[in-house]
Amino acid sequence: MTVMSFLGAIGAAQKEAMDADERVIIIGEDVEANVYGTTGGGKTRQETGDFVQMYGRNRIRNTPISEEGIVGAAAGAAMTGLRPIVDLSYSSFLYMAMDQLVNQVAKNRYMFGGQASMPVVFRSAMFYGLNTGAHHSDRPYPMFMNVPGLKVMVPSTPSDAKGLLRSAIDMDDPVLTFEACLLWGLKEEVSDEEFWVPFGVARTHREGSDVTIVAISSSVQEALAAADALAEEGVSVEVIDPRTLVPLDRDAILRSVAKTGRLVVVEPAHRTCGAAGEISALVAEEVFDSLKAPIVRVTAPDMQIPFSPSLEKQMYPNKEDIVNAVRRVTGITNPTSTLAAAGN
Amino acid sequence: MEALSDEFKLEMQRRMLRIRAFDERASKMVKRGHIPGTVHTSIGQEAQVVGATMALGDNDYMTGNHRSHGHPIGKGSPLGPLMAELQGKAAGVCKGKGGSLHLADFNVGSLGESGIVGSSIPIAMGAALSSSVLGRDTVALAFFGDGAANQGVLYESMNMSGVWNLPVIFLCENNQYALSTPAHTVTSGVISERAAGFGIPGVRVEDGQDVLAVYEAVSTAVARARRGEGPTLIEVVTYRYNEHSEGLRLGTDYRPADEREAWLQKDPLVLFREHLIANGHTAEEMDALEASIVAEVDEAVAFSEASPWPDASVAFDDLYTDSEYAA
Numbered sequence: 001m002t003v004m005s006f007l008g009a010i011g012a013a014q015k016e017a018m019d020a021d022e023r024v025i026i027i028g029e030d031v032e033a034n035v036y037g038t039t040g041g042g043k044t045r046q047e048t049g050d051f052v053q054m055y056g057r058n059r060i061r062n063t064p065i066s067e068e069g070i071v072g073a074a075a076g077a078a079m080t081g082l083r084p085i086v087d088l089s090y091s092s093f094l095y096m097a098m099d100q101l102v103n104q105v106a107k108n109r110y111m112f113g114g115q116a117s118m119p120v121v122f123r124s125a126m127f128y129g130l131n132t133g134a135h136h137s138d139r140p141y142p143m144f145m146n147v148p149g150l151k152v153m154v155p156s157t158p159s160d161a162k163g164l165l166r167s168a169i170d171m172d173d174p175v176l177t178f179e180a181c182l183l184w185g186l187k188e189e190v191s192d193e194e195f196w197v198p199f200g201v202a203r204t205h206r207e208g209s210d211v212t213i214v215a216i217s218s219s220v221q222e223a224l225a226a227a228d229a230l231a232e233e234g235v236s237v238e239v240i241d242p243r244t245l246v247p248l249d250r251d252a253i254l255r256s257v258a259k260t261g262r263l264v265v266v267e268p269a270h271r272t273c274g275a276a277g278e279i280s281a282l283v284a285e286e287v288f289d290s291l292k293a294p295i296v297r298v299t300a301p302d303m304q305i306p307f308s309p310s311l312e313k314q315m316y317p318n319k320e321d322i323v324n325a326v327r328r329v330t331g332i333t334n335p336t337s338t339l340a341a342a343g344n
Numbered sequence: 345m346e347a348l349s350d351e352f353k354l355e356m357q358r359r360m361l362r363i364r365a366f367d368e369r370a371s372k373m374v375k376r377g378h379i380p381g382t383v384h385t386s387i388g389q390e391a392q393v394v395g396a397t398m399a400l401g402d403n404d405y406m407t408g409n410h411r412s413h414g415h416p417i418g419k420g421s422p423l424g425p426l427m428a429e430l431q432g433k434a435a436g437v438c439k440g441k442g443g444s445l446h447l448a449d450f451n452v453g454s455l456g457e458s459g460i461v462g463s464s465i466p467i468a469m470g471a472a473l474s475s476s477v478l479g480r481d482t483v484a485l486a487f488f489g490d491g492a493a494n495q496g497v498l499y500e501s502m503n504m505s506g507v508w509n510l511p512v513i514f515l516c517e518n519n520q521y522a523l524s525t526p527a528h529t530v531t532s533g534v535i536s537e538r539a540a541g542f543g544i545p546g547v548r549v550e551d552g553q554d555v556l557a558v559y560e561a562v563s564t565a566v567a568r569a570r571r572g573e574g575p576t577l578i579e580v581v582t583y584r585y586n587e588h589s590e591g592l593r594l595g596t597d598y599r600p601a602d603e604r605e606a607w608l609q610k611d612p613l614v615l616f617r618e619h620l621i622a623n624g625h626t627a628e629e630m631d632a633l634e635a636s637i638v639a640e641v642d643e644a645v646a647f648s649e650a651s652p653w654p655d656a657s658v659a660f661d662d663l664y665t666d667s668e669y670a671a
Binding site for chain 1: 405407436437438439440441442446448449450455456458460463464465466467468469470471472473474475476477478484496497500501503504507508661662663664665666
């Protein structure tokens with residue numbers, strides 16, 4: 001085991017994939033100089049240099065600022081034998097390439113009757129919570145959940161970031177990975193062995209019996225903190241991280257809600273048409289009879305992100321919001337009460 | 345340029361005839377309701393299509409646009425599955441899921457047409473990137489029109505292909521109208537001259553009705569790309585004889601009658617037939633060739649008509665490679 005940061009784990013996955021398969025290339029803005037910290041050599045950097053020294057400019061391709069061209073080139077390359085990893089840096093830059101992502105990447109396999117395969121990964125960072133203002137703070141993964149043909153991953157721990165990325169790179173379908181910058185410095189012990197985390201398999205971070213919290217991306221850490229606080233009040237919370245939103249592990253969510261009877265869904269994206277709304281609808285459709293209380297969503301409001309630290313802080317779900325939501329679904333207003341005392 | 349063999353020239357005429365006959369039949373079938381949706385024909389542009397596709401090798405790639413029946417035909421794709429695709433049949437080259445706007449035949453390097461103007465250009469660049477990274481000698485060619493020449497992605501692609509020295513040819517089929525809009529009213533300067541800004545060769549083929557002229561220009565660019573000397577922009581001036589799409593009735597005459605008449609006098613099939621006759625073939629041979637192509641199209645239509653409609657479940661295939669995630 002090695003202690004790795006979230007960002008270091010992404011770099012490690014990329015290095016393993018570059019070593020394992022010569023068809024894997026990395027293209028994007030500033031990837032040569034390792035500006036975003038995932039194309040350095042990690043611990044071996046002193047001896048081996050950055051990726052560009054290790055793999056050469058044939059496979060580590062600095063691009064101009066031309067997102068539409070970059071995404072289209074990666075798509076065409078993926079259709080003809082390469083397995084590109086595209087570093088699009090900020091998630092809001094995906095919009096520059098919307099045509100390529102939606103009309104080519106997502107549709108080509110389908111439109112051409114299965115003739116194309118599209119083994120390409122698009123990485124982007126959700127730079128929210130760091131006072132960069134409205135152009136850099138987007139959490140746009142729900143938009144892409146709405147595009148059949150794309151797969152969407154939202155890792156929340158270093159191990160999952162590494163294992164999911166390896167799976168994404170080895171997959172013959174296009175994957176968009178959304179990486180919360182708030183998690184970049186998060187550290188944990190990660191296996192030194194190569195490993196792959198499967199898509200469509202949720203991770204239960206904490207088991208509980210009273211309430212299910214489904215949390216996405218950086219909200220997982222907030223949910224776990226909330227669960228700790230609620231445990232002290234005698235509320236037993238189950239915390240589930242879907243890890244991939246397309247495909248979504250419906251069974252894990254439905255099983256948990258069938259057990260607990262209560263659901264809070266937490267995510268940093270906007271409220272309307274978000275992943276939280278989708279998961280809520282799924283639960284309402286499939287296990288309505290299990291529900292003991294209305295489902296509660298904890299999300300960012302349908303509002304743009306302001307710059308000032310004093311304004312931005314309130315925009316994303318935090319531990320307090322989640323604790324309050326759980327109290328709402330459990331009907332507990334007095335922190336000293338327990339579910340048992342409430343006769344539940 | 346090396347002198348082309350007689351057989352090669354006959355094959356050029358054969359493929360141009362195939363495109364004409366296929367599209368004329370498709371036009372009729374649209375009007376009779378035998379082809380659903382919309383169809384854009386390459387009638388009048390056959391020399392430009394065949395001059396380019398026959399300059400490519402079997403393993404070379406190409407991408408197309410909405411007016412793209414001719415591209416896979418020119419690259420040697422069999423007509424039956426193409427016609428079945430136009431009809432939405434199970435035997436269609438894309439299983440009936442693409443249609444006229446999204447033909448693709450990977451067996452001949454046709455990586456697909458795009459209903460979004462300009463959108464397939466960087467796909468061809470990506471195919472060239474594969475060749476470059478993997479050390480293959482294949483090249484890629486992007487077909488697009490004068491309309492797409494004003495899409496920004498073309499210039500992103502020319503720039504990236506230039507700095508990466510990719511084996512790609514950007515081929516602008518300038519038929520002079522983006523639907524009803526005359527190119528000169530929306531296009532500043534000359535399209536081919538835009539290449540200079542990227543430090544790559546820009547070539548203008550003024551007579552796009554001359555299959556040999558197009559072939560020579562594209563062959564030069566293909567050879568250059570294969571030698572590792574990078575991309576070329578080629579603009580071919582041509583003309584579509586039919587309306588933008590079959591069945592479209594605009595009610596405004598955006599093309600002067602005498603202009604269309606002048607281009608009809610430069611029908612590429614007639615011109616090359618005359619060339620072949622001047623070079624030793626007889627009119628009877630040419631008539632027989634033309635009749636044989638009509639028979640090929642009859643066969644293609646029969647193939648398509650004999651095909652069943654796709655099973656309803658086919659609509660839910662091919663979204664992902666691991667189908668358990670679909671729907």
